[in-house]
Amino acid sequence: MNRTERLSAVLELLAESGQIDVEEIITKLDVSPATARRDLDSLANQQLLTRTRGGAIGQSLAYDLPVRYKKEHRAGEKKMIAAAASALVPRGAVVGLCGGTTSTAIANALGSRADIMEASPHANLTVVTNAINIAAQLAMRPQIKTVVTGGVVHSRSYELVGPYSDVVLRQITMDIAFIGVNGIDPVVGATVHDEREAAVNTLMASRATRAVIVADSSKIGHNAFATIGGSRLFSTLITDAGITGAQRAAFADNGIEVIVAS
Numbered sequence: 001m002n003r004t005e006r007l008s009a010v011l012e013l014l015a016e017s018g019q020i021d022v023e024e025i026i027t028k029l030d031v032s033p034a035t036a037r038r039d040l041d042s043l044a045n046q047q048l049l050t051r052t053r054g055g056a057i058g059q060s061l062a063y064d065l066p067v068r069y070k071k072e073h074r075a076g077e078k079k080m081i082a083a084a085a086s087a088l089v090p091r092g093a094v095v096g097l098c099g100g101t102t103s104t105a106i107a108n109a110l111g112s113r114a115d116i117m118e119a120s121p122h123a124n125l126t127v128v129t130n131a132i133n134i135a136a137q138l139a140m141r142p143q144i145k146t147v148v149t150g151g152v153v154h155s156r157s158y159e160l161v162g163p164y165s166d167v168v169l170r171q172i173t174m175d176i177a178f179i180g181v182n183g184i185d186p187v188v189g190a191t192v193h194d195e196r197e198a199a200v201n202t203l204m205a206s207r208a209t210r211a212v213i214v215a216d217s218s219k220i221g222h223n224a225f226a227t228i229g230g231s232r233l234f235s236t237l238i239t240d241a242g243i244t245g246a247q248r249a250a251f252a253d254n255g256i257e258v259i260v261a262s
Contacts, residue, residue, distance in 0.1 A: 003039075006031065010039050014049060014058050015182075015193075016222070021055030077216040077240040078102045080261035082109040084238050085178050085214055091115050091124050096177030096204045099131035099159035099197070102214045103180045107134045111141050118143065128174055130160040130200050147172070154197065161196035169203045177208035183222035184215045184237065186250035189230030191223050198226035205233050213256075217242030231255035 001009070009029055014020045025036040040056050043049050049056040082105035089095055089110060097103045107127070110116060116124045123145035129135055130149040138146045149168040151160030179201050183191040190213050192198050205211035211234045220243060231254050238259045248258050 001029070006035075007039055007043060010043065011048060012218070014056065019052075019055065019057045024055075074216045074218065074240075077242070077261075078105045079109075080240060081214050081216065081238050082106040084259055084261035085212065086110050086113065088176060088210075088212070089125070093175040094126040094128065094173070096174040096179075096208050097127055097129040097131065097134055098177075098179050098201050098204060099129075099134070099154075099157050100180035102216070103129075103131065103178055104134055104137070106178055106214065107137055111138060111144065116143055117141065128169075128172060128204070130165055130204070131158050132160065133158045149200070151200070154194070157194070157197065159197055159200070161194075161200055165200045166203060169200070169207055172207060174204075174208040176210045176212060177204050178212050178214050179205050179228065179234070181213055181215050181219060181228065182224040183219050184213055185221060185223055186247070186254045186256070187230070188223050188227065190215075190228040190234060192226050192228060193224045195226040198228050202228050202233070205229065210235055212236040212238060214238050216240050220247055 006029060010025060013024065013028060022033060022036045025031065026033055040049070040051055044051045044056065049058055078101060081102055085106045086109040097107060110125060118124065120143060124143045126145040126147065127138055128147040130151060132153060135146050135148045138144050149160050150164030152162045154161050179190065181190040182193050192201065205228065213234050213236070215237065217240050220239065234256060236257045236259060237251060238261055240261055243258065243260060251258050
């Protein structure tokens, strides 16, 4: 595990309970006490957590992890989830993508498809997104029509949030929307840490014929601050093989189809 992956892992552990101590980092990440303390000090210097005696506590902004810290975390699982999501998208579809690293992986997968990248006088795919990093990435592909919602940039997640996003989203429809989350529970549904992102994600999902949650299995059973919706809004969850049989059954009982990426 390199330093970037380790810092991401520390922040993920912190997000689970809101606090963490050095001993927990040593045990779960198999590092020395000196390394654990240096990592906490580094994250504190970047205002991603607050140091305490023997550990750290989360800040309100600490959970909105910058992409540079999250992009390597569970990268393999996210790539498989992205491939499974891409397989649901036919050429010519209108696709919604919220922000986040899993959605960014889906954008990569769509942008790598031969049928979509084939030369054509018309766009082979339309992507609607509130993530400026995804928009910038897809803007270089003329075969993909990229529609960006309005809004104010959330500096840590690169998502456009606020009422200006509603103006665009309420005037369009999508065939399928992929929504990344911070937590997913069979009963509570999908949740994220920021209520502004939740509002945009909920509206994006509601404007799609099919709304799909994309989340690696580490997020199953966890709840974040702001709710997005359950089975009335989302028909499908795409996750990785880490999901248990009991968890799959619980989602099925609550009306959510589970696709396990492999």
